[in-house]
Amino acid sequence: MLRWFLGSREPQSGAEKSSVLNIGEEQTQNPYTELSPLQEHQGTVRFLVQIDDFRFASAGDDGFVFVWDVKTGEILFPLHGHLQEISAMVVFKAPKFPEGMSNIIITSSSERTIIAWDCESGLQLYKISDFQSTVKSLVVIHSLDVWLSGGSDVRVWNRDCQLLCKTGYYVDGGISALIELPKTCVAAAVGKDLIIFKLSVSENFDQWNISEIKCISVHQHSIQALININDLMFASCSDAGELVIWDAVDWRFHSFESNISDISSPHDSPQEATLAPMHISTDGENVFAAVGRGLFVYSVQARRVIALQKKAHDSNVLYIGNLPNRQLVSCLDDGSVRIWELRSKVHPHAEPVPTGFFSMLGFGKANKQASQSLNKVPENGIVASLDLIGDLIGHSSSVQMFIYFEEDHSLVTCSADQLIIIWKEGKIESRLRSQLLFKILDESSNR
């Protein structure tokens, strides 16, 4: 409760609005009090993928791929094979049946090759190198046990890296993003267009076919990203805050926001964020979008922005993502990482409403906050707040992306300063060390 009082004051002060929100050094809610830099890459580290509960792989512009242990910071395998920067990386998880198969890491590089690596042995399994252009996106379709590569065309591969089928060429910059849709469909972003492919397979799994079944042109700008929100919806975004929520089954658009950053209260008129690059992520109910310096939470259900921070960052966002605990992490160009928390606003009667943010009762809001919201809902639908709970400063150059180990409570970030940093929660780590210590004591006394 107290936090709400404190937190809700932040956007209210006029002075703070003019400058970027800054939390200062005292971050009582920031749990990350241990960091471990991992220094092995010799170029920008661009990609991180989680392999299992304790391993992850990193790939960088140096063409190196490393498999790390997040608990010890050890390199389990160095995967050397690419000569140029890695352009995409994906983990092809082993199927439950038959047992004994290992996870595969698939990496593509700008020298127009794809290499499949064995995660357990660190060996190079297959190398494919007959691509017309760099493969920029890779996606695994587990239901069919195949993976797709998207470059100038879309190709479908099986686990043994045999080409099953492919589409025709797309000259206009090729395919920049691929996601899996229900009913063995795939959505691909080609320029401003969204193309839906249908993947079909014969009864005995020997005849594969991929065909374009729909091409939709809604975006004014080229599509930046595609994400699956849940089984029923996916979202696409392009620069300048264009956000489209799509129905995943019939590919009609569910809602369309031509400029998500425009939604804010009429008091904040300046439109500085036009044409700003946009990044989105989702927690299944909301789409979190970073546009320019602002950060917005778009409720899919309510079809409007429910929380925002207009001055969230003082530099470009390169990546945003969700943590399981309603937290949002944004990776910034200046090397810092910000952690946000989405909180529903509860306004007791006693607290004066300082600005015009809130007015009438809210309706049509199906998520959790709705049940908590009392008798007031702001006129513009802002029912929640995004609070900055901490920033992680460690990288000296732009942070490319992050991954989160839920079991380990650790955040792993990678950056253009060639470092990977593992951020851990000091309290948990301390407790774990104590447990380990007493376990060792027990063992040695039993011996």
Added chain:
Amino acid sequence: MIGSPDVVAFTREEVYEEPLQGSPGLPEEYSVPLFPFQEADSSPWSRPPGAKFSKDFILISEFSEQVGPQPLLTIPDDPRVCGAFDLNYFSLRIMSVDYQASFVGHPPGSSYPKLNFVEDSKVVLGDSKEGAFAYVHHLTLYDLEARGFVRPFCMAYISADEDKIMQLFLELSGDFSKASDCLKTGNRKAFANELEKKLKDLEYTRSVLLAHLEEQRKTDGKGFYTTQAIDKANELANVEKSIIEHQDLLKQIQQYPYRKLKPEDDFQPFLPESPCDCTVTGEPERAAPSSDTEENPADEEASEYHPRASYTPKFIKAKSAKCFDKKMKTLKELVDVYFFVQTIDLLTRLERRYRGDVSYLLMRHLDQTLLEQQAISNFLFEDASTWNTKAFDRRYEEKLDASQSLHDSKYLEEEQDPVKPSASLESYKSSVESVPIKIEQDLFEENGHTEVLIQGDQVEVAEYLDVDIKGSISSGDSIEVLRTERSASMLSHSESQPCLRLHPSPQQLRRKHSGRRTISEDSIEVLSMCPSETIIPEDFRASYQIAINEEEPCVDEECEELTSGPDAAGRSETSVNELLIDPACCIRGDDSSPVQQNVDLSPDISVGDTIVSVPPQPCRLPDRNFQVKVCVDNAESPSMETACHRLSVTEPESVHLLSSREAKRMSSEEHLDSLSHKSSASTCSDRTPSPPPISSLSERHKRKAGQNALMFIRQYPFSHPAIYSLLSGRTLVVLGEEEAFVKRLVTALSIFVPNCGHSAKPIKPWATSPLNIVDFQKWKLIGLQRDASPPGSPITQSLSRYRRYASVLDADNKTLCCPVYKGSLLQRMADHRTQIRKGSTYYMHVQSMLTQLSSKAFLLTFCHHAQLRIHPDDVEESVCQRRAAFLHQLLGLSQDDRKIVEYLSELLKTHYVTEAGTQLLPALRFNYIPSILYKI
């Protein structure tokens, strides 16, 4: 031999003082009396007035059969060392106390001469006239040409400080035994060679004689009966007898009971590769094999020991009687050059190691022992160099005799001795020179103390009475033999006992001795002595010499106690031997029960009532004095500081005591250092190749660090937050333009930086490039160059970027940017009004407080309920509450001090887990705490 009635009894013994009353919290091993300040100029370190020499030295003398006792050499080999001290005279003294009958000759019932493998005898004696006290180590070396084949030698450690000799007796004994072993090993080898040559000579002579006889018989049929022929025949018979004798001798020397040595030593006869003594201090060249020596052309007498094949036998004339005009072999010839050099090296190292005041040596040992016991937490604040040498030592200790490795425990034992003060009183009382004046207070104290003793701990009384005393002999000289080998060997048993209290310490011994003396009233005392332990073949046991034993009540008990000791079974055969022999040579006292001893004790005390006490003489209680104060555990106590202050006085002395050349080098280094503020890194290269025990250089570094730290806390009002940063694991960056100045600050602050492991401290004294996050993880104290360009330069940018992880001390502008410190701990640790003047003192002060902190961290780390949930349904908050309560109530820590201990605890955990073999992610721990800018 000992004839003059000049008697020194324990004139310099300590005045008895009651242990500190009213300090129940103090462990009793630290309850030692304060230094009495009766005399203005009395200082524990003032040299006794009688001493004619300036520093301790080692003397090797020989009892020559031609010229009598003569000094051979001193270590250090510098005439100034001895000064006016009469070496000849002292040689006479020390050689004359060798009571052992090194029996060689024709024992009854044996037709051949027998070699006696005599163990060395070790005595402590004092000479009041010369003001010298000495640990004397007698040994015999074999020489075919010498009378009875033996040449008695002795090595003596001579010091003006009797206390030092007594306190370090066991150590000295152990170390000199090694030197002696080294000499004897070489000697046996040389002796065997000599015997073999002699045998060849004899064989040759015999063959020549035989040929002569044969020739004579051929030329002259009646030749058998001519006098000439009879002479020849006799000669031949003599030669043959001689051959048999020598063969027997050779056999004996070759059968030298190597079992005496530790079995794992796989000590091969006459192979010098493995003599343990040569490796004691880890000479890297220990592997230098004997063959080297033999082939070494530079060795003058190596030519004598050429491989056997090359030896040309000589004809030995009959009756080549031993004459006094022949030249005796030198020591070097006797023991083989290689071994001689090794021994001298060893002794030189010994001399170096025992330099300085006894209190200093004792404290260092005590310190190290205690620290060694804290294997889990000691890495935090101990400097790596010490640890390296320790690891080094440990490696060898495993191979070497057990006595060496356990010396440290002796000190514990000594310090734990509650009876110690009374010992001094009794000896004091019994001193023949003492003037019959009684001071009532002394009496009181004495009585009270004794009562406590008797009522309090019977066992203990029994223990300290169960001291091996062989007896006293009256001979009337100024020499006191304070202790001899038997008691030492007894004590050395105790070293192997895990229970430190079981056995008497030297102090207890002394008490006993003095008690005896009151009764005997001999003017000269050999306080205790024993025949040297002799290892004899079984058939030889009967001829074992029994020493003069006047009072022998407790040896048996001692033996029993030893056998009953938990480790007794594990002792080497030596002890078994001893135990076997002891009953044979000891006169059993029937009344040796502890109770009886107590009764015996009381007359002494009553005597004390009526006799004498003297105005307290300037006595030296340095070690005790110091201990009390260190353990007082309160840095604010002035006594602590004074004590520290006083202790540090020894340091310049030790420098002063160096040989002139060394001293010169040192001083020039000092000079250089003060000029360029070079830190220890630069001095390391100056180290002498031989491994110094604890090098004076690191001492010097400590002193310098302490001095700089003192300067820092006096000059900078914000020293507390700076130190707090370091102790709580926050990197401190010292920013400045001038490298020397920054480095000096870094040196000053370095003493507060906890180690993360056994590696070097995480300090980077000088960095010139912008820092990144890895630097903050790796280094906890960084000296950083300020770049000349205005703000916005990469260095300042990176600093401001990472200000969360680092405190910044701006050396040029005298500002500090770091979190606030609210706590009481640093008030004591870094008090800017401190009375401490000397750097080394302050260093020790800090070190003691840090050690205290690490023990708190240890408690926190290993207290289960403060770390983990007890019940499965325990919530995390309750653990936190428990931990907070633990820290606050049990460890008495306030909020910020608590963070220090928590950080240290994390280090402990990490270290422990890592040592156990589990790999952990090396992490930079930090907190989100706002910083404040401090200005002067």
